[in-house]
Amino acid sequence: MYCEKCGDIKSASVHGYFFGDRLLEDVYFEFDLVDGHVVNVRTEESAAAYMDDLNEAKWLKVAAECNQDELDGGCEGLRCIACHKPTVWMSKEEYEDQ
Numbered sequence: 872m873y874c875e876k877c878g879d880i881k882s883a884s885v886h887g888y889f890f891g892d893r894l895l896e897d898v899y900f901e902f903d904l905v906d907g908h909v910v911n912v913r914t915e916e917s918a919a920a921y922m923d924d925l926n927e928a929k930w931l932k933v934a935a936e937c938n939q940d941e942l943d944g945g946c947e948g949l950r951c952i953a954c955h956k957p958t959v960w961m962s963k964e965e966y967e968d969q
Contacts, residue, residue: 872904873963874951881905883938883949883959884915890937891930898922900934901952909938 874880882903887895898918903911912935914922922930938949949959960966 872949873960873966874954874956875958875966876954876956877951879963880951880953880959882952884952885934885938885949887930887934889948890933894925895930899950900931900938902935902938909935912938 884899884901887898899915950957
């Protein structure tokens, strides 16, 4: 993946609202990308207490599936976890083609 500010990145996040509607509003799910596959899905530390009241395993699985679909479809909605910039591309070439 590629971030306009940070360059090549291995991790990104997505807002939980995309797949959990208001239940997951303001919860970001982070993940790593290895060989084109979403791995190591987790919530941001700031959401830990909130997720204790939910079925976190279920939502981590949903987040993984959603993020993989998002990557396969072009990364719209993903953000860099280093700079929090909301635009991430699959590659530098894809970014330069925009």
